[in-house]
Amino acid sequence: MSTALGSAAVPAVAPLLELRGVTARFGSVAALSRVSLTLRAGEVTCVLGENGSGKSTLVALLSGLQRHDEGELLLDGQAVRFRTPGQARAAGIATVWQDLAVAPVMSVWRNFFLGAEPTRGVWPFRQLDLDAARDTTVREMARIGVTGIDPDAPASALRAGERHSLAIARALHFGARALVVDEPTAPLTVAQHALVLESLVAARGRGLAVVFVTHNPQYAHLVGDHYVLMAHGQVASNLTRDDVDVEDLTRLLAGGDDLRRLTETLRQLHPDLPR
Numbered sequence: 001m002s003t004a005l006g007s008a009a010v011p012a013v014a015p016l017l018e019l020r021g022v023t024a025r026f027g028s029v030a031a032l033s034r035v036s037l038t039l040r041a042g043e044v045t046c047v048l049g050e051n052g053s054g055k056s057t058l059v060a061l062l063s064g065l066q067r068h069d070e071g072e073l074l075l076d077g078q079a080v081r082f083r084t085p086g087q088a089r090a091a092g093i094a095t096v097w098q099d100l101a102v103a104p105v106m107s108v109w110r111n112f113f114l115g116a117e118p119t120r121g122v123w124p125f126r127q128l129d130l131d132a133a134r135d136t137t138v139r140e141m142a143r144i145g146v147t148g149i150d151p152d153a154p155a156s157a158l159r160a161g162e163r164h165s166l167a168i169a170r171a172l173h174f175g176a177r178a179l180v181v182d183e184p185t186a187p188l189t190v191a192q193h194a195l196v197l198e199s200l201v202a203a204r205g206r207g208l209a210v211v212f213v214t215h216n217p218q219y220a221h222l223v224g225d226h227y228v229l230m231a232h233g234q235v236a237s238n239l240t241r242d243d244v245d246v247e248d249l250t251r252l253l254a255g256g257d258d259l260r261r262l263t264e265t266l267r268q269l270h271p272d273l274p275r
């Protein structure tokens with residue numbers, strides 16, 4: 001068996017989240033059609049697929065922004081229906097959006113706590129515990145592999161990968177059980193991608209069920225325990241690391257099989273086609 005970066009730390013247990021035959025429509029368009037998925041604690045599930053295949057709708061469903069029309073969403077085996085993002089968050093599902101918003105002029109530590117800052121003393125003398133806020137931010141970022149952060153710097157100083165890491169560190173600190181991460185759309189350097197991947201591995205190591213939406217089969221293969229390939233709102237393939245190597249995954253995603261069939265058909269019609 002091949003090994004993922006860091007490899008899964010927690011053996012498979014009962015699913016934390018499950019989709020059973022979920023359909024979600026926008027008018028006559030089924031953005032998700034009879035999707036069934038199992039998301040377990042301590043595992044990274046990578047969701048891959050072309051534009052328009054339903055990935056964002058899946059993220060929206062898990063994070064309480066989108067309702068499903070048919071099927072069931074189960075949390076710890078119980079059917080749930082999130083009506084707001086707040087309900088999904090309260091259930092322990094944290095989402096890190098692809099174009100993640102930070103308050104750019106606010107400091108890194110302010111963005112980390114966002115209204116949940118630590119305080120000391122008792123009312124009416126309660127005051128913000130600035131040292132604790134800074135220390136916690138630096139410590140939690142370091143736990144997921146981001147070191148050398150100045151907690152007092154404005155968040156605009158963070159690069160896209162670091163922003164994702166900040167949101168992941170925050171989710172871990174505030175006790176998320178499931179983490180849904182949409183790959184940043186901003187172009188990232190390899191080092192910035194590495195930070196995001198390291199954060200995912202750290203989250204898995206801390207027992208979260210991690211969903212990583214990505215276009216990149218190489219990155220998916222580095223961190224994923226499962227690969228869900230979406231096409232036209234459906235799960236086209238649901239594979240594990242034992243099923244595919246990185247080349248298989250790349251070929252599947254690039255529509256390699258379709259291309260091969262097309263080439264064979266063209267060759268039958270035009271035997272003189274160059275090889």
Ligand SMILES: Nc1ncnc2c1ncn2[C@@H]1O[C@H](COP(=O)(O)OP(=O)(O)OP(=O)(O)O)[C@@H](O)[C@H]1O
Pocket residue numbers: 026029030031032049050051052053054055056057058233
């Ligand atoms: N708000 C909406 N209204 C109508 N149709 C929508 C809406 N959102 C998504 N769709 C349609 O649902 C389908 C799935 O879209 P979705 O955004 O989930 O795909 P995606 O895989 O996330 O694509 P991308 O990689 O481009 O973000 C597409 O056909 C899309 O046009």
